Amino acid sequence: MWTSIACSILFGLYHLNNLTSQSLISTVGQVIITLGMGLFLSYLRVWSNGLIWCMVVHFLQDFSPKILSTDYGTSKIKLAILGVIPVVILMLICIYTINRRFLKIK
Secondary structure: OOHHHHHHHHHHHHHHHHHHHOHHHHHHHHHHHHHHHHHHHHHHHHHOOOHHHHHHHHHHHHHHHHHOOHHHHHHHHHHHHHHHHHHHHHHHHHHHHHHHHHHOOO
16 A cells, blocks of 8 residues: 555656646646646556556546646646545555555465
């Protein structure tokens, strides 16, 4: 669980490099979204015991026309934060539950 959280945070923070090409607000929104996405991808990895679903979801997310054309500007940052918080909480619960079940099996 802690590895998933740490990797998700690093995945989100990696997107700070976009500060060179976009505003601070847009970059913060992107960091928050990618943190939640990292947790979701961690959940998929544990659930499927493979990387294929993670790659498919990441591909679909990256090439979504909405994502390609959306700027998480000032007006949308609150909505992005409110949308990601429940996802982050749900993914942490899922990762914790799967991790607990896995440890019981071993």
